[in-house]
Amino acid sequence: MTTASPHSSDTGPARTKQPEDAGQAQQSAAATAKLALLVASGATFLAVLDTTVVNIAFADLRVNFPDASLSQLTWVVTSYTVVFAALLAVAGRVADVIGRKKLFLWSTAVFIVASLLSGLAAGVPMLIAARALQGVGAAGLIPSALGLVLQHTPPARRQVAVGVWGAVGSMAAAVGPSLGGLLVDVWGWRSVFLINLPIGLAILAGAARLTTDAPSGRRLPDPVGTLALALGVGGVVFGVTQGTEWGWGSGRVLGLLIGGVLVLGLALLLSRRHAAPALELDLWRSRAFAATNATSVLFGAAMYSYLLSSLLFLNAVWGYSELKAGLAVTPGAFAAAIGATIVGRRVGPAAQWAAVAIGSALFGASCVAMYLLLGPEKQYAAVWLPLGIVAGIGIGAALTAISNAATASLPPQRFASGTGLLMTTRQIGGALGIAVLAAILARFDVLDDEGYLQVFLACGIGAVAAAVTAPAIRSRFAPNT
Numbered sequence: 001m002t003t004a005s006p007h008s009s010d011t012g013p014a015r016t017k018q019p020e021d022a023g024q025a026q027q028s029a030a031a032t033a034k035l036a037l038l039v040a041s042g043a044t045f046l047a048v049l050d051t052t053v054v055n056i057a058f059a060d061l062r063v064n065f066p067d068a069s070l071s072q073l074t075w076v077v078t079s080y081t082v083v084f085a086a087l088l089a090v091a092g093r094v095a096d097v098i099g100r101k102k103l104f105l106w107s108t109a110v111f112i113v114a115s116l117l118s119g120l121a122a123g124v125p126m127l128i129a130a131r132a133l134q135g136v137g138a139a140g141l142i143p144s145a146l147g148l149v150l151q152h153t154p155p156a157r158r159q160v161a162v163g164v165w166g167a168v169g170s171m172a173a174a175v176g177p178s179l180g181g182l183l184v185d186v187w188g189w190r191s192v193f194l195i196n197l198p199i200g201l202a203i204l205a206g207a208a209r210l211t212t213d214a215p216s217g218r219r220l221p222d223p224v225g226t227l228a229l230a231l232g233v234g235g236v237v238f239g240v241t242q243g244t245e246w247g248w249g250s251g252r253v254l255g256l257l258i259g260g261v262l263v264l265g266l267a268l269l270l271s272r273r274h275a276a277p278a279l280e281l282d283l284w285r286s287r288a289f290a291a292t293n294a295t296s297v298l299f300g301a302a303m304y305s306y307l308l309s310s311l312l313f314l315n316a317v318w319g320y321s322e323l324k325a326g327l328a329v330t331p332g333a334f335a336a337a338i339g340a341t342i343v344g345r346r347v348g349p350a351a352q353w354a355a356v357a358i359g360s361a362l363f364g365a366s367c368v369a370m371y372l373l374l375g376p377e378k379q380y381a382a383v384w385l386p387l388g389i390v391a392g393i394g395i396g397a398a399l400t401a402i403s404n405a406a407t408a409s410l411p412p413q414r415f416a417s418g419t420g421l422l423m424t425t426r427q428i429g430g431a432l433g434i435a436v437l438a439a440i441l442a443r444f445d446v447l448d449d450e451g452y453l454q455v456f457l458a459c460g461i462g463a464v465a466a467a468v469t470a471p472a473i474r475s476r477f478a479p480n481t
């Protein structure tokens with residue numbers, strides 16, 4: 001009995017303690033996963049928001065800087081978009097090499113500083129430079145944010161987490177005009193940037209509490225190839241963005257487009273030969289990943305064009321103020337969040353291609369219906385509101401399913417690299433969509449509804465094309481666990 005007693009006293013507590021330790025570990029892991037999702041979603045919201053929120057501040061900027069030309073003010077938007085698109089793919093690779101948390105913290109800090117400089121800008125040149133710096137921070141935020149979510153989330157919960165992350169991104173893109181309109185109306189254009197400061201600092205504090213991920217051990221990408229990739233993507237996006245304003249046959253636009261393509265070709269050539277390539281071409285050997293990127297280009301073109309043309313139509317044709325136009329599209333933003341959440345929680349991995357197809361088809365059908373039913377007469381409740389909600393659901397569902405399918409086709413150590421490439425293709429598609437919008441509207445009077453209606457039709461065609469490519473995701477899709 002004397003020997004049995006200590007033995008039983010040692011093993012008894014151990015047997016009752018193990019489940020408690022396991023439960024505590026599960027609770028700790030769940031809390032960490034929630035924190036990672038919270039800070040990543042907040043950072044993504046800011047990065048995506050700043051691609052659209054500034055559009056609504058143009059009128060206020062022209063009042064504050066009367067000597068600045070419209071072309072100069074356009075750079076306030078373009079500088080952010082071009083730098084953002086140019087560095088996304090590179091940033092994803094860097095995140096996988098040096099660690100997602102490290103890049104996330106540095107990128108958040110850069111974004112906060114750039115937002116402060118934008119809000120304090122004394123002139124347009126300083127504002128443009130600060131916006132370009134903001135684009136640098138945003139490019140690092142997106143791939144490292146999703147990388148953090150996927151790193152800290154168990155495989156069984158990753159799809160739901162990506163759904164929430166996608167919902168936040170979708171809502172940010174759509175809610176930007178209404179939030180920007182409210183801020184500009186109450187506090188002026190500087191508030192559009194200064195509001196990033198408290199949110200960014202909170203994100204920084206939350207991210208610092210996450211465990212540091214170990215670097216992958218791979219080398220940093222080839223610096224020459226990295227520079228070529230950034231300049232190539234930036235040149236193509238900038239050339240497409242400025243095509244209508246400068247003229248598609250102008251030397252500047254042709255130089256940007258041809259030069260961008262040639263430099264991109266150089267980046268591809270270097271990536272084939274370098275041991276640590278700037279562009280990881282082997283990612284494209286996954287047919288599912290390649291298919292999601294092709295779909296992302298088409299859907300991005302339709303979505304970005306739709307978001308901008310909606311505001312322009314409400315403002316120019318129906319005479320809505322900037323604030324009222326922003327509020328009018330807000331229901332679609334919340335509908336996008338609903339669509340993203342449904343896909344994230346209810347759609348299984350093997351059915352992601354169907355979610356892409358159905359979401360794209362819903363969005364495309366709404367755009368075609370707008371082309372057929374809208375006109376100079378105001379019909380917000382009867383036509384615009386229901387079609388905007390259906391379009392929002394389609395946008396949220398398709399974007400989330402595209403992200404789910406792309407990340408599931410990649411190994412965990414390359415999540416950030418893949419996300420960076422996926423977002424790059426979406427931004428390139430968005431630039432192409434805006435260029436199509438500008439080319440169509442240039443043929444009509446700014447107050448003529450026909451131009452905007454033709455843009456809606458073009459958006460519908462692009463979304464349907466994305467739906468048609470969706471089955472290619474299914475045929476080669478293999479969920480990653």
